[in-house]
Amino acid sequence: MPMRWWPLLNEIWVLFRKDLLQELRSKAALNAIFLFALVTLTAVSYSIGSFNVAPDMLAALLWIVIVFSGLSAFAHIFLKEEEAQTADTLKLIARPTTIFLAKWAFNVLLLTLMLLFTVPLFIGAFNFTVYHPGLLILTLLLGDIGLATAGTIIAVLIARAARRGALFSVLSFPVLLPVMIIAISATKIAFRADPTDLFISEITAMLSFDIVLLTASLLLFEFIWND
Amino acid sequence: MHNTNVKNNLALAGKALLYIILNLVILGAYFYAPLAKGLKEYTRVLYFHVPSAWITVLAFLIAAVLSGMYLRTRTMLWDAYAAAANQLGILFCLITTVTGAMWAKASWGAYWNWDPRQTSIFILLLIYAAYFALRSAVENEQDRARLSAVYALLAFITVPFFIFVVPRIYESLHPDPLINSDAKVKMNSQMLQVFLTSLGVFTALFLYMLNMKMRLIRLDEKIMENEEEYE
Numbered sequence: 001m002p003m004r005w006w007p008l009l010n011e012i013w014v015l016f017r018k019d020l021l022q023e024l025r026s027k028a029a030l031n032a033i034f035l036f037a038l039v040t041l042t043a044v045s046y047s048i049g050s051f052n053v054a055p056d057m058l059a060a061l062l063w064i065v066i067v068f069s070g071l072s073a074f075a076h077i078f079l080k081e082e083e084a085q086t087a088d089t090l091k092l093i094a095r096p097t098t099i100f101l102a103k104w105a106f107n108v109l110l111l112t113l114m115l116l117f118t119v120p121l122f123i124g125a126f127n128f129t130v131y132h133p134g135l136l137i138l139t140l141l142l143g144d145i146g147l148a149t150a151g152t153i154i155a156v157l158i159a160r161a162a163r164r165g166a167l168f169s170v171l172s173f174p175v176l177l178p179v180m181i182i183a184i185s186a187t188k189i190a191f192r193a194d195p196t197d198l199f200i201s202e203i204t205a206m207l208s209f210d211i212v213l214l215t216a217s218l219l220l221f222e223f224i225w226n227d
Numbered sequence: 228m229h230n231t232n233v234k235n236n237l238a239l240a241g242k243a244l245l246y247i248i249l250n251l252v253i254l255g256a257y258f259y260a261p262l263a264k265g266l267k268e269y270t271r272v273l274y275f276h277v278p279s280a281w282i283t284v285l286a287f288l289i290a291a292v293l294s295g296m297y298l299r300t301r302t303m304l305w306d307a308y309a310a311a312a313n314q315l316g317i318l319f320c321l322i323t324t325v326t327g328a329m330w331a332k333a334s335w336g337a338y339w340n341w342d343p344r345q346t347s348i349f350i351l352l353l354i355y356a357a358y359f360a361l362r363s364a365v366e367n368e369q370d371r372a373r374l375s376a377v378y379a380l381l382a383f384i385t386v387p388f389f390i391f392v393v394p395r396i397y398e399s400l401h402p403d404p405l406i407n408s409d410a411k412v413k414m415n416s417q418m419l420q421v422f423l424t425s426l427g428v429f430t431a432l433f434l435y436m437l438n439m440k441m442r443l444i445r446l447d448e449k450i451m452e453n454e455e456e457y458e
Contacts, residue, residue, distance in 0.1 A: 153381060157374050157377060160374065161361065161365045161374065167360060170360050174385060177385070178389070209388060217381070223373060
């Protein structure tokens, strides 16, 4: 049977809108991620003080802020279904693939909003020039997708486990570390005034990792979701 | 009866052979293999460090395959096997990390300096540890098997990145691995003999240990079944 795209997209949209509405009413995840980003940024910025920091260092600091803020918000996405006991209803009304994609889209949106808020603030706080803004945006976008994918699949893994908070960080760290490592080195290039020949290989590595991770997550999600 | 006797004798001979060759490899590494030009005595760690690194990845691969088998068949036995493979994997991962750190102290002057190779082996260690952290956090047996199988597979897709991609993107001081970009083996024949024997015999040792663990798991299961029958 050929895949029908329209109903699939429609289903994803309905589920995505449900999460969005829920979020707009409670604003729990939004508040958490924005405040967490602000707190991490303050901690980093304050401890560095007025030292002149090299671009390489700034790239690493930026991704530390991003990754830790993301980790604080992702864990909640499936947990809230378990807590509200709506997970079983969700299983009845939608296919696993659509559920995963809807949750994933929500996480991507959440992280993108956080990036729109954090990155300008970060650049302002450390008062430096980004030499290649286009490259930075591309890196952030691919990193965003990678982090959201890893966050979504790990979130469903831990929704049933005990001691979730600590477990989420422990489990997701090895999976999203490749994203972080490549993103840091790509961001270094974007922050420097030097030529950007090496950027292509970094971006290819990141893109391929994103694709592999998303495909694997889509395939594996069904095994966790249906029991 | 005769058949089991032959089988037992074969197993005994195999174990004896494994024991003898393992000792030969240790002796060979110190007394038979010559030192290549410019290399110091401490490079002999190579005969133990590289095979353990190889087994770390092999154990992880086997655990991923076994996890896949579990998800396919939903037989608890596969899950127990996968956990056993990972337990051995974490052991060899520790050996690799420690021998590597010892070598680094002798060669680079510090036990640890976040060389890309050191980073990747450390991340592997973290993945293994996270796998067992997940297992201990889930109470329900079926849930535990399912979740840890998915995690093993998910983590496994990051392994090629750490082993093959990251150390090649970033400059590393680590000596070229056997599968290097020039596709050349930088060892003379005597070194190669010892090295390949070591690789083979370590793999055999690992498979033997894994087999032993699997037998224990099966025996455990039988005992449980019998106990249930008596009740």
